Amino acid sequence: MATQSLYRRYRPRRFSELKGQDHVVMALRDAVATGREGQAYLFSGPRGTGKTTSARILAKVLNCDNVIDGEPCCECESCLSVERGTSYDVHELDAASNNGVDSIRDLVEKAALGSPGRHKVYILDEVHMLSKAAEAALLKTLEEPPPHVVFVLATTDPQKMSDTIRSRTQHLQFHLLPSDTMAEHVRWVAGDAGLELSDVALDAALTQGGGSARDTLSALELLASTGGDVSDVVDLDEFLIGLIERDSGRVLTAMGYAVSMGRDPRTITEELVRHLRNAFLSLLAPELVVLPSDRIDTIADQAQQLGAAAIVRAIERLGSALVDMRHAPDPRILVEVALVQLTHDGTGTDHDALVSRIERLETTVKQLRTQGAAASAVPKDPTTGRAVLGGAARRPERSAPAVDPHAAEPQSPSPAAASSEPAETAPASDLETVPTTSPEPVAAPEAAAPVPTVAVPDAWEQTVKSQVKPLVRALYSAGSFVGNRGDTWLFSVPNEAHGSKCNEHRADVEAALSNVVGAPVTIEFVSGGSPVHEHEATSSAPTAPPDRSVAPAAPHERTAASPPAERSAEPVEPEPAPHVPEADEDVDLHELTDAPPESVKTPIDRLAEAFPGSELMSDD
Known part of the structure; x- marks a missing residue:
């Protein structure tokens, strides 16, 4: 005797056993419980989702002797006869093989006859295969069926049916089972049937089933018969x-x-x-x-x-x-x-x-643009967080290695640093004297000069220029750094008057450059190759700064007992407010002189010069 297939052995017998069709179960169960069942139903959906099974459950519950909350008891003679296929109240017809008009006429003639049960149920499977003549023969009976007759039409392609038939039925659509629901059901069937399969085999059955309960159980049965071998499954x-x-x-x-x-x-x-x-x-x-x-x-x-x-x-x-x-x-x-x-x-x-091909090329171009944008991103100054002006077009400068501040003990400040900060006069008791018996004075230890980390012109263009006041930026934009002599940087200006104006704000610019460069910076203004002397500064400056052209004494020329440099000992006066030129100045009209008469030419004179030999003709 052949073994019963898994999809037949585990076919649902009640509405509550249907998986993944809750909307269909609710509609049919409530209709039966309230006595409002329809005279014609249309079940549509993919294969193996429970259309014929739901039709048989509906036929059982319509003739069941002990209906409980719209569910058949599955124990009375009527329910058992429907499950065995011997009930006189349920008639199944395969419309794919009985699609002629004669078969439908025979069905219509027998529909009016009585039956032992309360309802006579006709189940027409694959009803979309009916011919046009057969549909026309069925149409009148569907519109006005006998009171005890219920038609259930099942199809996988409702679009092929005529609109007149679909409009006379209650259409219920069946869906493919969700993956989680189907996986849970397959594992329960495998455990209940005693099938020992690996998770890989169960997943293969789910993949082959594709949401159809019948197809999934058929694939599960095939894998069980081969011992869970999934080598024949197409990847x-x-x-x-x-x-x-x-x-x-x-x-x-x-x-x-x-x-x-x-x-x-x-x-x-x-x-x-x-x-x-x-x-x-x-x-x-x-x-x-x-x-x-x-x-x-x-x-x-x-x-x-x-x-x-x-x-x-x-x-x-x-x-x-x-x-x-x-x-x-x-x-x-x-x-x-x-x-x-x-x-x-x-x-x-x-x-x-x-x-x-065009889409692939566009994708490649987009990726190249993204990579190029990332490579050419404008660098930012680490001290300010602002974008470096012109940074994308500049080549990175090779910076000198930074000096470890803990490598040597702190020494005396350099002359440039001493000139930018107020000097503190040390007490007399703290000064060491040289012994009189010493043949020569003991030299003080040489100070370690700070090493600049950034070039001064780059620091000015990239950082300092955007930080100074607008007036200072406007004055210094007319010039540029042209070189250096040691720690002194030469700044070229258009003329000496312009250099005098720039000299008024030199302290601010030097301080800002020193903070960015990491070393003292001194600026000297030059015009036409010659330095701009500080005594030529405009009268708006309260005090002329000291002459920067004099080089400071070398460190080895000082002794421990020698006093600080004269420049460092001088107190630094507060910085004067920048001079802002007035917008309009009064002009003395008496100081103006007229141009020589011979320098003014009339239009007639200009024409005569332009056309030599010409003669002026009068209107007469």
Whole structure:
């Protein structure tokens, strides 16, 4: 005796046992519980989702002797006879094989006859296969059926039915089972049936079932009979990886392996189209993908790499190949050509291939622009956080190594630093005297001069110039640094008067440059190659700064008992406020003189010079 299939052994007997069709269960159960069942129902949906099973449960509950909350008892004689298929109250008709008008006329004639139960239920499966004449014969009975007759029409393609029939029925749509619900049901069936399968085999059954309960249980039964061997399962991910990498050899190898296992090329193409559809849905509506959650993540990652446009093009190209396979002597050649065209745009001359090449070029250009923008990003000054002016066009300067401040003990400040900060007079008791017996004075230890970390011209252009006052920036913008003599930097100005104006704000600029450079900075103004003397400064400056042209004494020329330098000992007066020239100045009209008469030429004189030999003619 043959073993009963799993999908028949675990077929639901009550509405509560249906998986993933809660909306259908609620509608039918409430209609029966309230006595408002309809006279004609239309069940539509994918195969293996419970359409015929729900119709049989409805037939049982309509004639059950002990109905409880809209559920059949499954124990009375009427329920048992419906399950055995021997009930006189339930008539099933396969419309695919009985689609003629004679079969429907015979059904209509017997519908008026009575039956032992309360209702006579007619179940017409695959009703969309009925001919036009058969639909016309059924139409009148559906519109005005006998009171005790209930029609249940089941189909996988309701669009092929006429609108007149659909409008006379209550249409209930069945859905594919969610992945989590289907996975839980498969594991329960495997445990209840005593099937010892690995998680890989269970996942393979779920993938092959695609949300259909009957197809999933059939795949589970096949895997159980082979001991959980999944080697004959076609790895559709191999095709997607080949499309992503644009590897024609990889997709052709995957197709050849699938065909060598006895799979039909058309079936493989259909499965690949469904797989591509799941990849496309994972980008737009992941909740519609009927796969385990881990598989959804894998497919979504592959879909991101392939792109929605490439997925749509692959579905269209493979769909066209499926249509052409109907009359092709070797369907495998058509699908292989389609796969090569999808992985190599050079072999395709259609519009989609050109669009794909353009999209790939645009993506490459976008990536190169992003990399170029990152490489040419404008550097920022670490001290201020502002963008360095002209930093993207400048080459990085080779900076000198920084001096460790802890490498040597602090020494006496340099003359430039002493001139910029007030000097503190040390007490007399702190000064050491040289012994009289010493033949020569003991030299003080040489001070370690700070090493600049940034060139002064770069520090001015990149940082200091944007930090000083607008008036100072306007004055110093007319000149530039032209070189240096030691610690003194030469700043070229247009003329001596302009240099005098710049000299008024020299202390501010030197202090700002010293902070950025990390070493004392001294500025000397030059005009036409000669220095601008400080005594030529304008009268607006309260006190002329000391002459910077005199070099300070060398450190080895000072003794420990010698007093500080004269310049350092002088108290630093507070910085005067910058001189802002007045907008308008009064002009004494008496000081103005007229230009010589001979220097003024009339228009007639200018014409005579322009046209030698010409003669002025009067109007007379």
